[in-house]
Amino acid sequence: MSKIKTIIFDLGGVLIDWNPEYVFLDVFQGNREKMDWFLKNICTSAWNENQDAGYPLEKATQELVLQHPEYAELIKMFYGRWTEMLGGPIAGTVDILEKLVNSKRYKVVALTNWSQETFPIALERFEFLKWFEGIVVSGDEKTRKPFKAIYDITLKRFKIKPDQAIFIDDNLRNVEAANTLGIHGIHFKTPELLIQQLEKNNISL
Known part of the structure; x- marks a missing residue:
């Protein structure tokens, strides 16, 4: 790997x-x-x-x-x-995000299915969204997960090699779509399980 x-x-x-x-x-x-x-x-x-x-x-x-x-x-x-x-932030995952960003060992970006009309509300409400190197918002791109185009946009925009990337999503359909492109997908269920899943990929917090 x-x-x-x-x-x-x-x-x-x-x-x-x-x-x-x-x-x-x-x-x-x-x-x-x-x-x-x-x-x-x-x-x-x-x-x-x-x-x-x-x-x-x-x-x-x-x-x-x-x-x-x-x-x-x-x-x-x-x-x-x-x-x-x-609702509010999912605190356990925000903690994981913070540790990954602060480690400076990884490029950390986001890929979200979100209307471009409502996403500014989230940007204003959640300070941690500013921690990302960049965010691909489906509404801005006029396509969404699980379609190949939005993954391609993300890979190209941030100069990501699929086999050197992990994608974390709570929707299994979106994870499977990432897998078909050679991206290592993680199906998110809980922050606690995510830590274990990252460790299996040799990513320690």
Whole structure:
């Protein structure tokens, strides 16, 4: 295995806690079954990911309201109350990030699926986002994980050799896509497990 020189972090679900549940569980008065149905059938993950790839939030909202007018108010809440879905930092992973950056042994960058309209809110809220050498934001690039193009953009922009990079993401689909390009993928589950996974790749904190 080549010596690892670059660590690529996903953001949401790895370093930043984001969850629509923070809004909709309250809206549905604690009825998780109703909330789950709404998020699986109306404001779906696939719908939200389309905005992560650069589609305008307002246009997406209007189109979905036309498809499901009976859920108009709930649909408008998705981006209307988006800041309430943004939780705090995932402290254990932020600690890992800090140690990697401070070690100065690695190039540390981020690759995130995130709307370019909402990402500035995260930049303002989370100081640790300034620690990265750079961040590739899907909404800016008009493509997203798991598509090959966004990995290629990241590799080229930061002059990364795939076999010398580790990519950390909480979405297995995105990790598998990185693996097909020769990047060493780590499926993130917890900060504690991440430390073990990094050590297996000869990266000690």
